[in-house]
Amino acid sequence: MFDPLFRWLESSAFSVWMRESDSLFAFPGILAAHTIGLGLLAGLSGAFALRLLGVAKGIPPEAFRRFVPLMWIGLWMNLLTGIALLIGYPTKALTNPVFYLKLGLIAIGLVILRAIFRRTGSAQGEMGITKVLAAALLIAWIATITAGRLLAYTYTRLSVDSLPR
Amino acid sequence: MIPFQVELESALRSFTQVAALMRTNWGWPIAESIHFVGLTLLFGSIAAWDLRLVGMAKHVPIAAFHRLIPFAILGFMINAGSGSFFLMTEPDQYVYNPAFQLKMLCVVLAGINVGLFYLTMFRRVNRLGPGVQGPVLARLNGLVSLALWITVIICGRMITFYRPARCRPGQVIGFIADCIVR
Numbered sequence: 199m200f201d202p203l204f205r206w207l208e209s210s211a212f213s214v215w216m217r218e219s220d221s222l223f224a225f226p227g228i229l230a231a232h233t234i235g236l237g238l239l240a241g242l243s244g245a246f247a248l249r250l251l252g253v254a255k256g257i258p259p260e261a262f263r264r265f266v267p268l269m270w271i272g273l274w275m276n277l278l279t280g281i282a283l284l285i286g287y288p289t290k291a292l293t294n295p296v297f298y299l300k301l302g303l304i305a306i307g308l309v310i311l312r313a314i315f316r317r318t319g320s321a322q323g324e325m326g327i328t329k330v331l332a333a334a335l336l337i338a339w340i341a342t343i344t345a346g347r348l349l350a351y352t353y354t355r356l357s358v359d360s361l362p363r
Numbered sequence: 364m365i366p367f368q369v370e371l372e373s374a375l376r377s378f379t380q381v382a383a384l385m386r387t388n389w390g391w392p393i394a395e396s397i398h399f400v401g402l403t404l405l406f407g408s409i410a411a412w413d414l415r416l417v418g419m420a421k422h423v424p425i426a427a428f429h430r431l432i433p434f435a436i437l438g439f440m441i442n443a444g445s446g447s448f449f450l451m452t453e454p455d456q457y458v459y460n461p462a463f464q465l466k467m468l469c470v471v472l473a474g475i476n477v478g479l480f481y482l483t484m485f486r487r488v489n490r491l492g493p494g495v496q497g498p499v500l501a502r503l504n505g506l507v508s509l510a511l512w513i514t515v516i517i518c519g520r521m522i523t524f525y526r527p528a529r530c531r532p533g534q535v536i537g538f539i540a541d542c543i544v545r
Contacts, residue, residue, distance in 0.1 A: 222521070222524075226520065226521055226523075226524045229520050230516065230517040230520040230521065233399075233402070233516050233517075233519075233520055234513055234516055234517070236399070236402075236403060237402065237403060237406035237407060237410065237516060238410070240403045240407065241403045241404070241405075241406045241407020241408070241410060242407050242410060242411060243407075244403055244404065244407045245407045245408050245410075245411045245431055245434070248408075248431070248434060249431075253430060253431070253434065254427060254428070254430030254431050255430070256423075256424065256426065256427030256430055257423055257427040257428060257430070257431075258423065261420045261422070261423040261427075262411075262420075264419050264420040265411065265414065265419070265420070268410075268414070339403065340400050343396060343399045343400050343403060344396040344399075344400070346399070347392060347395045347396040347399055348392055348396065350392075350395075351391075351392045
C-alpha cells in the first residue's frame with residue numbers, strides 16, 4: 199500500500215547516498231553515531247536509574263541533572279541519525295512490526311524518564327514509586343535495545359523492489 | 364603477527380559447542396542484544412565517572428561517583444563474554460578485521476589508562492571533598508577514557524564494513540592471502 203512512498207524515498211539522493219556511498223560517513227558513520235547516542239541517553243539515564251534503585255548512595259540524585267544536556271544530545275543525535283537510517287532503508291523498517299515496537303518503547307522510556315526527573319525535582323516524591331519508575335526505565339531501555347538489534351534480523355523486505363525474504 | 368593470527372583463529376575455532384549454539388536461529392541476535400545492553404551499562408557508568416573526573420557535577424565528591432564503577436565492570440564482563448561468543452563462532456571475521464583489531468587496541472589502551480589512574484592518583488583523588496576540581500592529570504585521564512570508549516563503539520560498528528573474505532578452516536597454505544586480500 200505504501201510502496202509508492204517507499205519508492206519515492208528510496209530514489210531520493212540522500213537515500214541512495216546512505217545505501218551506496220563508499221564513504222565511512224554514510225551508513226557506517228551514521229550507524230556508529232546512533233550507537234554513541236544510545237550510550238549517552240540510555241547509558242547516562244540508566245546510571246541515574248541505578249542510583250535511584252540504591253546504588254552509589256553517595257551521589258545525590260539531583261547530581262544527575264548535570265548530565266541532562268548530554269542525555270538531550272544523545273536523544274537528538276539518535277532522532278537525526280535514526281531518520282537518516284530510515285530514509286536509507288524505509289521499506290526495511292516500515293514493513294517490520296519490530297520497528298514500531300521499538301518506537302513505542304522509546305516513547306515509553308522517555309515518558310518514564312521525564313516522570314522520574316519531575317519527581318526528583320520536587321522533594322515530595324515518594325521513593326517507592328520512584329524506584330518502580332527507575333526499574334521500569336531500565337526494562338524499557340533494555341527492550342528498546344533488543345528491539346533495535348532485532349531489526350537487523352527480522353525484516354522481510356530490504357527495499358521496495360527486493361523479493362521478500 | 365601473521366602466524367599468531369592463524370593460531371588464534373584455529374584456537375577460537377575449537378569451541379564448537381559455542382559455535383553450534385550461536386548458529387541456532389536466535390543465538391546470534393540474542394548475543395548481539397546482550398552485547399548492546401552491556402555496551403550501554405559500561406558506557407553509561409564509565410561516562411558518568413569520566414565526566415565527573417573531567418569536571419562536571421563538581422559539587423558531588425569524586426568518591427561518590429566511584430560507586431558506579433562496579434556497574435562499568437559488570438558491563439565490561441557482559442561484553443567480554445558475549446563478544447568472545449562472536450569470536451568463537453566466526454573467528455576469521457574478527458582476527459583479520461582491521462576494525463576489530465583497532466577496537467581491541469583501544470580496549471587495551473583504556474585498560475592501561477584506568478590502571479595508571481589507580482596506580483598513580485586514585486587514593487589522592489578519591490579523598491577530595493565536594494566542590495573540588497581534580498588535578499589536571501585526573502581530568503586528562505577522564506577525557507582519554509571517554510575518547511577511547513567512544514572509539515571502541517565506533518570501531519565495533521565498523522567491524523561489519525571491514526569483513527575479510529571468508530576463510531575455510533584447515534586450509535593453511537594460501538589461506539592468509541585469501542583471507543586478507545579481498
